[in-house]
Amino acid sequence: MPFLTLHNKLRCCYTLQGTGDPIVFIHPTGMGTVTFHYQQELAEHFSILTYDMRGNGFSQADNERISISLLARDLKQLLDELGISSAVICGYSNGGAIAQEFVLHYPEMAKGLILVGGFSEVCTEWLQAEFLAGIYLTGFGGLPLLARGISGAHAPERNYRVQLENSILRADPYILYQMYRTTFHYHSTDRLDQISCPLLLIYGEKDTYIHSYEYLFRKYIPFAKTVYISDAKHQIPTKFPYELNSIIKQFTKTLT
Template sequence: MPYTFVEHSVPLYYETIGSGTPIVFVHPPGMGSVTFHRQRELSSSFQVVTYDLRGNGKSGKGNKPITMDVLASDLHELFNHLELKEAIVCGYSNGGSIAQHFALQYPHQVKALVLIGGFSEVCTPLLYGEFFIGIYAVKWHGIPILANVLGNSHGITKEEQQMLADYVRLCDRQRLYEMYVTGLHYRSTDRLHELRCPILLIYGSRDYYVHTYGRIFQQHAHDVRIVYVDGARHQIPTKHHKELNLIIRSYFS
């Protein structure tokens, strides 16, 4: 299995397939790289890179508490290990916050930023609620329940639901708790004007509670395009993978 070591001692699990322009996918806390298993078909046009955040999936948890700087540094080290000078960075949900912070910290390595259901801060009641549910589920040893919820909500088939749920169960409880708390308090809105790369926002047309954030990006960033996936809610990488992969191909091939 392919690993690189960040900070010299923390194993970071990754997979890479295909050739061409690199596109690196960043998953939300808990879900792991398997979130993007249906994006592997993009390997006919891109070098597709997926990885497990530290404390998630098959990656080590390390000794440092989770911060956005730590997560961005991990991704930077993965870029260096794979000798990626520049890539499209695609973050899903709160993985999009990590992608944004990486783009702000290492702008020369980001060709474009793709955010699926992305947000620059948590400032709406429904999104607050989503985070608090995750925080308290983890705090009160509810990872098995959280795993089933995430698996069932994202999977199309029973097998896919089980695969996703099993992967969530691999998480380190402390690191997952820290990721939820960090994500809740992260705010990049005041720095969006610093981003010089193109930003592609992809939202489900029925994912109403994050539509507000598209307007925030348009107000603060320079080069923003928004695409709505008809009939979709939040779970675009799995349940609307055909549309997502077509959008990525149409914008970047």
């Protein structure tokens, strides 16, 4: 995969395929570009950009303290280097925090916002428990266990599970620890009314502990659209790629 050196001198690993309107996919903590393996088929219709966030996958990290605004700024620099002036921003799971922050800080660069299993804050018990588990495992030598758990939950077949597990194991555990902590405390709810671009929320029908977040979004963004995918839990990009890609394709074409 190619690399770009960002303004902060960090080497960032990315993939850019296809032509047409750009869609940027932002992965959850640790998972890297391989998260969106099945979304590459969208390159038949759009320019698809995926990348490893700093300290994840093959991308470098430095000693700068991780924050959601820092990660959003990294994405802005990547788009600038690639000459992409605006794009549809798609964040999966806690990658949605970076997506929201990017749209809030750089609204002129966002044609639309897609959140897959997204939330504007961590305020429910089950989600809090997941983040606390991530904080503990990355902080106390449990990255191999975390990698097995995440890859096992996401991968529909063995070869992909190995790719995903290896991607997580390449990450810097301390960076992941910081990412889990800063996302655990992230809160955009009181700024949601500042999001002006079209918003699409995508949830799994069986991802019930995330469903309540839809109401927070719709409270502050009445124009938001919501789609539930039947029989799906949280792992939509890998377990229900056909349905997800079809929804993204339809939504993005309405923005052109």
